[in-house]
Amino acid sequence: MSEGFPNDRPGVMIVLAVDTCLFACSAAVVEDGVTRASRIEPMSRGHQERLAPLVAEVMAQAGIAFDSLDRVGVTVGPGSFTGLRVGLAFAKGLSAALDIPAVGVGSLEALARPHQGRVIAALDAKRGQVYLQGFADGVAVSAPDVLALETAAARVAELAPDVLVGTGAALLAEVRPSAKVIGIDHTDPAAVAAVAAARPPSPPRPLYLRAPDAKLPGGRDPS
Missing domain, CATH: 3.30.420.40 (ATPase, nucleotide binding domain)
Incomplete structure (x- = not known):
């Protein structure tokens, strides 16, 4: 997997960041610390249906093609168990499709970043x-x-x-x-991008600080 700069301008880092952990579905495209496009849509559910169209809209607004991205940043929790899985699945899928790193960012770190x-x-x-x-x-x-x-x-x-x-x-x-x-209830996706740009790439994993409330048949925790 490439860890460099696959876009056509060497030394330029373009990051797509997504967050579905908390009470919003959000995405931002950040190029070398400059936010090219950002969207935050408050919601407590429905992230799965909204995330892909939202990302397409933000990419179009930024005027940047998907194959120009260098990495994908994604919040990994703590937060909604269902929500964080939506973002992780999307980021991992895009990472594999584009052969670029996906980088996990804690939602607490993203909240504090600004x-x-x-x-x-x-x-x-x-x-x-x-x-x-x-x-x-x-x-x-x-x-x-x-x-x-x-x-x-x-x-x-x-x-x-x-x-x-x-x-x-x-x-x-x-x-x-x-x-x-x-008392904000969502992160700024540009902050997620900033952390992801500065962090060495490693496969993102969910950050579970507490066992999920939901149980599978037999009392097993969902994994």
């Missing part, structure tokens, strides 16, 4: 839990984790963030009153 300073990305995991990860100037200072609210509050107090971002931000805001709270 913000500077000390940032905690937190997603409401329900059942009294949050998915949480801390960053300092874009560098992870903790691993992604699923924590009880009390434990998450202690983590916030320890890391003393300047920014709390994500659907779980409001749940932790009182611990750090000085922090800016951004």
Whole structure:
């Protein structure tokens, strides 16, 4: 699989990024850090039906052919079990068809990417839990984790963030009153592209921090 620049301009990196993990279906085309086209459509279901047409529209808007892409970035979770599988399947299929790398990006990392300073990305995991990860100037200072609210509050107090971002931000805001709270429920696909462009290619895998609620016959977890 090519890890270089298959487009006709050596040294130029063109990334298609997709996200279906959270409450939107989104895609962006980013060329050397410049967003050529981006679309974010809020939704809690229906990602599978919408993703391919959305990507086609974004590629057309960007004026870039699929065979000019250098890699595909895709969010791998935490988030909706069904949603993240939609994005992963699409990215892997496109990667194989175009013979370009697919790169996995954590949804918490993508949420934190646009913000500077000390940032905690937190997603409401329900059942009294949050998915949480801390960053300092874009560098992870903790691993992604699923924590009880009390434990998450202690983590916030320890890391003393300047920014709390994500659907779980409001749940932790009182611990750090000085922090800016951004209760966004989706990532910016351009941020996904930025992380994917900078990361060494490796096969994307889903990031499951908690066992799925759904069970197959016999009590087995879906895989």
